[in-house]
Amino acid sequence: MADTVDQPYPTEKGTHETIINESWTPDQLPKGWMYKRRGRIPWYASPAVQLGLVAFVCFLCPGMFNALGGLGGGGKTDPDLADKMNVALNSTFSVVGFLAGTIVNRLGVRISIGFGGLGYCIYAGSLLASVHHNVPGFNIFAGAFLGVCAGVLWAAQGVIMVSYPTEAQKGRYWAWFWAIFNIGGCIGSLIPLGQNIHVKTASTVSDGTYIGFIVLMVAGACLALFLVDADKIIRSDGTKVILMKNPSWMSEIKGLYDCILAEPYILLLFPMMWSSNWFYTYQENAINAAYFDTRTRALNGFLYWFAQICAASVVGPLLDNKKIRRTIRARVMFVVLVVVTAAIYGGGWAWQKKYTRADVSKDSGFVPWDWTTPGYVGPMFLYFFYGCYDAIWQGCMYWIMGALSNSGRRTANYVGFYKGLQSAGAAVMWSLDWHHLSYAGEWASNIGLLLGSLVVAAPLIFIRIKDHVELEADLADVDETLEDVLPTIPIEKAPEKV
DSSP: OBOOSOOOOOOTTSOGGGGBBOSOBTTBOOSSGGGOOBTTBOOTTSHHHHHHHHHHHHHHTHHHHHHHHHTSGGGSSOTHHHHHHHHHHHHHHHHHHHHHHHHHHHHOHHHHHHHHTHHHHHHHHHHHHHHHSOOHHHHHHHHHHHHHHHHHHHHHHHHHHHHSSOGGGHHHHHHHHHHHHHHHHHHHHHHHHHHTTTOOSOOOOOHHHHHHHHHHHHHHHHHGGGOOOGGGOOOTTSBOOOOOSSOOHHHHHHHHHHHHHHOGGGGGGHHHHHHTTTHHHIIIIIIIIHHBOHHHHHHHHHHHHHHHHHHHHHHHHHHTOTTSOHHHHHHHHHHHHHHHHHHHHHHHHHHHTTOOTGGGSGGGTOOOBOTTSTTTHHHHHHHHHHHHHHHHHHHHHHHHHHHHOOOHHHHHHHHHHHHHHHHHHHHHHHHHHHTTOOHHHHHHHHHHHHHHHHHHHHHIIIIIOOSSOOHHHHTTTOOSOHHHHSTTSOBBOOOOOO
16 A cells, blocks of 8 residues: 555545555556457446446337336326336336445346346336236236336436536436436337338237337347446546445445445435436326327427427536536526426416316317327427426536535435435326326326425535545545455555645
């Protein structure tokens, strides 16, 4: 171990792990195929390549699932079955997701994401089966099993996206991932749009649509096997990700408690986490499935996911703007979230007040709107902006978690909290829709929770987000010494502050 006095404290240009290094540089990396550069293409075990692989896994698995869900009712005319499946999905997701950070720390990201991709294929297969046979048991099982798989997959994905980049890259890496992921939703929406282009009535999508989704989801699950685990990653500045040496299940479960103890302000972020998937039910069922025919639902779905790509490409770079201090960016982000929430959901009420559940029920004689219906442009743009809002909210959530820590171990727990609470909120909302809460009530719950959660999170955003996360802060919940955390890496001590 070398003691030095000339190692400077890092700035926001690199993570705190610049004071813990193996002397790697982008021009001098370890031997092995995964560290070889080919022209301007980064080495295989770089954050850029690994995030790209994860983005394409999510493109093929959650992306196709989002396209299917974006049709409203899982592509079926009656949304009740999809409501029940999604209640089961989000119920198990909420439990597994809350503990998923522990699972990922123990199993590693490659196994976690590979396992996570399996549930999406089974979910789409159960919907196809339900078109021809009454198999409610299989449908509920598929939803519950997907909740387990998705909880693990998204926790592992969150670890990669939040802890792999340097502090100055986190917003852009999120934008890159979110764009690729939502291209999956766009392409997935084009499948039912193309196959149902002449269907102007509200009907269940064709068998070919479901089969197309299943094939793509299987491909995504297989692609996950080509990932490498976090202990092999070397960043662009030569640093590595903080990991625990040989974590046990007991140490990881205890780590959940230690994580909250080290950063109790994270509790203030829980309402924002709860709200982050709450609005999908309202948008997919109360608007898209309730009011539009099959081909227009598919078009709306495409526009929704395309809007996410547009918003992510703007929000990510803005959150990483080096000309503005990170503390200032956090405060501006908070104000923008409040304004955008009020503006978009205010516009949403102008549309929602026009109809109720009874007005669009099967017995009312209501004829679903087509894109040729006069007046369609207004709700089309509303749905587009709802997609933009989703990307803005999720991007800010990931950025906040990334601003609180650079440790792969701690961010795994943060993302686990995020996905668990997110899914618990979604399970409640799907259940409310299943029990036919009024559409106006669903809208009110959306804007109330979103604005209320921002108020609760304000102290964390204004007080706890700093311009840079110090190393000792990231290791506050680790009982072991630095040698125990990174046993293979020579430690260079940072100079004492005067």
